[in-house]
Amino acid sequence: MTSHPKNRDQTNGQSDEKVLQKDTSTDLDGEETSSSVATTRHANTKSETKTFENKELKLESGATLSPFTIAYESYGTLNADKSNAILVCHALTGDQYAASKHPVTGKEGWWEILVGPGKPIDTDKYFVLCPNVIGGCMGSTGPASINPKTGKIYGLDFPMITIGDMVKAQVHLIDSLGINQLFSVIGGSMGGMQVLQWASKYSERVFSAIPIATAARHSSQNIAFHEVGRQAVMADPEWKSGRYLEEKTNPRKGLAVARMAAHITYLSDEALHSKFGRNLQEREKVTFGFDADFQVESYLRHQGFRFVDRFDANSYLYITRAMDYFDLFAEHDGILAGAFKNTKTRFCVVSFTSDWLFPTRESRQIVHALTANAANVSFVDIESEKGHDAFLLNEPEMISAIKGFISAGAKQKGLSASANKKGLS
């Protein structure tokens, strides 16, 4: 499945106006690169779908992505001194539609509880950027994109990417917008890994960081679950060694099974019990067969099949691998405190009591590493029975903590309520 901004424009069905800007910026290695920004403005939403193209991205593996594209949504207005930008990083199966309608599913944005006018991440006050990660399938360069060297879809020829590469690509993006320092970087789960990577590698460009329900390295258990998911995809005969797009097949079943297994890890025993218990699905008694007798089975099947409509199987393989490779401990000789040496960034670490995928103790490790640097850190462990998914849900204590943290930061940085009167539009 490919999904590019073009497709999205059609699904939106509104009178869109396209703007193409050319501009020059300096890349990470100090070389001048030319980048182009294609802007699509939706007539009746406040978000903008944009793509950013750059000449090349040198990857951690040693390979180079050339050229590469980042598709992103932006909300609000960048102020004159470009000091009010908040970067929202999405999770494994997330995308750039944090606070705008999803073009494929038609659902509202995945983080509208936090992002929007008057919300803690107030789009009336801040310029909010949400990019699709490199390796993703919603317009950023990924395994479903065309390999310029062969003219064919990358498939498994797509180079292995890391969380570090995703963030490096985002650095190019904010460079192209002339943003020197992000007011805040926020994200949950894999989004939280990107936040930690930003704060560790580019700390002077991050005024405040909000890593939620995440860890500084992917645990053995989590790698194990990811491996189950990948094997499910690859075991589907329609996967065709990753060349399903050319073969006009679709490993739907494999990807759906991967999603079903993963989905269990996003919930909790308590949440499943209170939501479904042993309730039967539209029947009085069990059928003595392998039909979805139980509501929980039916729910998981639904989750699995809904997912394949919007996600690319190879992207799933690549992005899960990127998470597996993430290890800020190893990058600093086993001592996490080394990742945040003398950091000036303000941190707000958030975890949830029933999250067993990224348990509280892993957030506490981050907090300990930060306190070892006498960093400015807040840490809230939110009591919830919703499991890992809680970071996407209406958890009032999470919302009030983030709101308090962001407004205190704004005060410290001297961002006024009318910060976006003038600026980029």
Place this chain on the structure above:
Amino acid sequence: MSNNQERINNPHSIRHDHLIIKSMISPNARVLDIGCGDGALLELLRQEKNIDGRGIEINQKNVNHAVAKGLSVIQGDADRDLVNYPDKSFDYAVLSLTIQATKNPKLVLEQLLRIADYAIVSFPNFGHWKIRWQILAFGRMPVTDKLPEQWYDTPNIHFCTVKDFATLCKNINTKVEEAISINGYGKELSDDIPLFMHNLLGRESVFLLSKKK
């Protein structure tokens, strides 16, 4: 004394030991408040002394309140988490009405003086005459309006008297820079009054400590 004046101006809203602690802290200091509750002291110090403040609090609800107010507070435990802080990373480490609830007060005190140049400790004085009287007259563990829990459900497991505390400071080579107590009527007893009077009349005491050179 100026603290008394402030206390009269704010008879209910601000805890008296907080006002005394505030008087001991210099402007723009880096302050770590251990057992900071919902951040009342940090907020007071931020507003009136422009401090760079951090807090540790064991109760999660309190932490969430403090963070929602924009304070830098983490959920943690004085007994367990102080070891993570680097040496001399703060000007003041404050332990207000918390030391009696720690498992190892001596170790916590040593940690405070490792992390910060000055430690400020406030604690309920078990040598106060009313408490002595309760034990003497009724033969039961004291229950007061400030210490309302029964012996079996109190989080306060290490009570001490002013004299006990002063002895501990001496034993761990710590200098008492200043000691102020609050008597049963909310009046302050300053340094000029001999220690045994603090021990008898002080309901709460606040000690400003530094490491002996």
